[in-house]
Amino acid sequence: MATCGKRSRSIQPRHGESNRCERHEKTQKSNRKWEEMDHEILICIMKRYPWYEWHQSKNADFIICKSWLSAFLDVLFPPGDVLDLRILDDHQKFGCAESHYRGRYSPYAWKIRMFYRYLKLNLDRRPSNYYTKLILSECILHSQAYMDIAQRLPALKSFVSPVKMSSCHELFNSSMFAGSCSFVSSATLRHCQNLEVAHCPIDMSWDLAGWCKSLRDLTFVGMIGRGPGPGPFVQDSMAVVIAKSFPLLERLSFTSHVFTFAGMSMILDGHKNLSCLDMKHSICVAQDGIGRRSYRTSLDCQWPKDKITRVKAFLTCEGKNCPDCGHLYLSLPFWVNSHFHFDL
Template sequence: MENTFCSGRRWEEMGLDVLVKIFLSLNIIELTSGVSRVCSSWRLACCDPVIWKIIDFGVMKSNYIKIPAPPYIWVADTSDKFVMRTLKIAMGLSRGNCSCLIIPLDLYLKDAQLIYIAERSPHLKQLVLPTWNRITKSGICAAVRNWKELESLTMPSIRDPPYFLDEIARSCKNFTQLKIMGHFDVLFASTIAERLPNLKVLSLRCSLLYKEALDIILDNLEHLKVLNISHSFLVEKPPPPATKRILRQLDESIRVKASRLRIFLTCQDEFCVLCQRMITDDGYLRWYKYEKRLWMKDEV
């Protein structure tokens, strides 16, 4: 009887389109851990723009310790070196093709790391960067100057919003979508109304939200089409000496103003898990206590 055998194709001979589909299933750690160094065809597939359209660092985190003074966290030097190594490989393979960048809550970048990313992602359109503990004013502004095409941003609440929103207004002419995580007061609302009058989408989901700030947004952002205040801790600050009070229901005046919007999302349901958590956390949701990546979800 004649011996027969089946000769299969070698891995390096596999079609690039098949390799790209396989590599799309890998996370950022797997992609930067040596896949591109297997052979020339694997490297070519690793550099395909489709793989790097969205760069999600969600599987990474800083090795940090909370401290009582600013920036309120301390990050180990070994953690910074590992993050920088991963950034260098990822940005090298992406070849400037990244249009969406996602940085998780517990990955604390510093100026040099953020600017390194910015200089190598000139076509970025969406940035998710919810924590700025180690990023300075000059650092975030220097990064934004590289993102002329930026349209959408997720950011934390900051005490001095004018300096940053001024930079967004100067550098990002197509900017229309903003999500703020945390405290949203009158200063923040006034700054948005003045610097970003063409804003179309605003999410204040799970924020401590002042009614006066909400009024400013609804009164002044004529181009706003979508507003999400779901699960927000709505408070009103009456004249002194009275203290702020929680509003359990939306004022009718707010509903009337919001009726012009295409989408107005709200939730103040006593049976809603997120609404209950906002009350438990006194309006400042401790995301680290809950399901991983819950912070990324949004009704918008």
């Protein structure tokens, strides 16, 4: 019986296809894997894009290889004794609509959680005494994060907290997130009792006084004094706390504050051994000037000169002639209340 067989044909590549195949092979040979790249090259590549663009998918594996992770963590948290979280404040560049920022499962909230995951990995690879300074971001992490961070930084000597702190629900609200400063301080400062330097909002004074007895350099940002109503920043009790606390204090600074004469006197009486008192862009007014709703009259600073002379270095700005805060003396209706804030 005869059988018929099919003729075998060799498939000829189309015109130009062989060239494309050759180029593809050359490209594959020239491509380098992540783990084969030098650490510095990886860092240069990752710096070209914001950190949050490296993970657009919630299901993506965020650890490609050890060398990739090491370089990425060095971009987020550069080597050195300062743990700076302000890179998290790039929320305005996330590229999401305002409605997408809100909610626990929003893209923004997911990236906040991803950032904290990277932060924990970074702390895992460092010795416990590696960081001596912590700089918080304006964006607030979730509730347990600050306590976890502080517990893992036993060698912390310096602490910086921004004036304004916002949650992911208030990214487009200019007002301060209610209670954020007190929450951060109470969760963090109880584990930072060896602090020597602090730069923080004025309403952290209570927690600092309770936990941080070794402070030598203290900078407050916010407002202090006396106003109509119990506002969060304008209580004379703050002056009392500052006066009776921080026995080792050598340098005290207030930025953008309004003082009563009595409040300033109490603070100076409580710290008679200050080597430096920095009062740039702050004013001290008479008691009858506080609480008046509005007027367009010149304000005269009335510093307690007899007490200030004890300070070795007393630093002030040019007052009415200061380019940053001079307009507050004359040009605007001036009042001191719980909503007043120097925006310098």
